[in-house]
Amino acid sequence: MSTAPETSTRCALEMRGVSVSSMRDVDSIAVEDVNWTVSPGQWWVISGLQGTGKSDFMMMTGGLMAPVAGTYCFLGEEMPIFEDHRLPDRLKLGFVFENGQLFHQLTISENISLPLRYHRNLSQAEAEPEVKKLLELTELAPWADSTPGAIARNWQRRAGLARALMLRPEVLLLDNPLAGLDLRHRAWWLNLLEQLSRGHEWTNGRPMTLIVTTNDLRLWRGGARQFAVLKDKRFIVLGGWEQVEKASDEMVRELRTTATTED
């Protein structure tokens, strides 16, 4: 079903007949029969109106929920991964939540360093050089010692990104990263994601596979991005931006021409 060409023998993500339940109600199916292949280095934009199960789909893709049906492989490993011995594979997948979802008891720098310290057995001081680099990358240095409650939401979300980048994942999932951001922050996010996709020095120049969701396709116009939409519980792969422009579906037209929510 995927229109993406296979660039590598190993797929980053591969879903066959996957169904996703809703996070809030396990009885209801949010998305059905997803057949989707993501090759390493690709950048996918998944769109859909609010309430079409984008977040549920991302939760499942992020390995936080098991699919109700079908098989989902991440880098050749069957998901979800909960066993300790398979954890290193699991950590190649980064997840950026819509609102950052920071730990409110910890400061920003502790939040960012937590995954590194937990998985590599480091003290805060030992993790400091890495934390500093990420604080500079995300321009969060002035708030390093504040708790998340003390800083604005735009910056909390950047901290969420920094925390997800800490372990240098190969695939990064971002749930609605541009929702409700002002122009300056939006430009910053697009620019950084572009760099990550091409290969940022943080990942030693290795291109990162990106999957983002959005309410507004216009923001992601251009580039070599692949597009898919969620509609009526179906996952429809569109392909590149040209296919999005050509699509006759009413909802796709709505998503690419009119601003939907928050923007």
Added chain:
Amino acid sequence: MKKWDQVRAGKRRQHNSSSRGHDHPLANRRSQIRNPKIWLFAVFCSFLRAGSFASPAVPKFPFDLASGEIYVALMQKGNASTFDSPRVRFVMRMPVPQFFSNFVGRKLFRFLLTIQGLGAFALITLAVLIKKIGAARPVVRPLIFREISRSGLQLLPMFLFLAAALGLLVIGQTVSWATRFGATQYLGTVMVIVVVRELGPLISALLVLARIGTANVVELGTARATGEVEALEALGIDPVHFLVVPRVLGMAIGIFSLTVYLIIGALASGYLWAFMQDVPLRPGDYFSQLASALTGLDFILLALKTVLFGFIIAIVTCYHGLAQPLRLEEVSYATVRAVAQSVIACVMIDALFIVIYLAT
């Protein structure tokens, strides 16, 4: 919109026409109210249904699946919850019971499910505790120290005050009674029976529950509601290891230590109050009374009991905060439930230890 307006207008029209037919719309109802038979029947019915009205199914109650709640455990690998099987869902979605037997049955069913859920959660926690004993030490160890300080050290001033009060009330009452019979040589024995064996551990457990247990539910419930637990899982951090294990260890060690201080303080203050009430008792005699009343078993059972209290309180409070997807408005209900269940669990453990004392 228009359609809805028409429907409403139609209803109003019907209502008007019906009221025109009678003297008063409530006329029929009024004649019913005067009928004593109907009153008797109403009282009987309300008695039958009293239990179901009082049942938590009426307000929002997250355990009740009739409200459309789901009950997923915090991890899919070790599903701590038992509320998510189709059979359970079917039973819990049945209509509100009409009779007391049904009501009691449903309550019993709920109670058993809670026990099962708590047991599963306790076993998962124990497994994680043992399996990951040295894992992520730089992160988890400071958390454990923080919890020990929170549910131990920081409560010490309050416990010392309480120890003085406990000594006073036990000795005060005993002296006023014992002097009448000249039985002051049993002061030490009374202190051991009342303070060391019963009141000390139980009071410590209940106070730590009130101060720290409630905070646990609120903290973890909020963390669950705001998605912090999902964030932990997304980072490959075991929420039980990161959130529950430090609290369990901290509370077990905290309650044990506080009980020891409380008992020592109460025994000392007991002598002081006896001295102030002019009881002719030398410190050495008081001490030998205590020593003869204490047995080796007391020390073992005291340690076991307090550690168990800490473990159970931490498990119950963490379970209610963590093991279900809460919304923010449900955190207060979870806190109320956790406190009630912790108190019941502690009293039941205490009863179990009394049986052990009586058996030996």
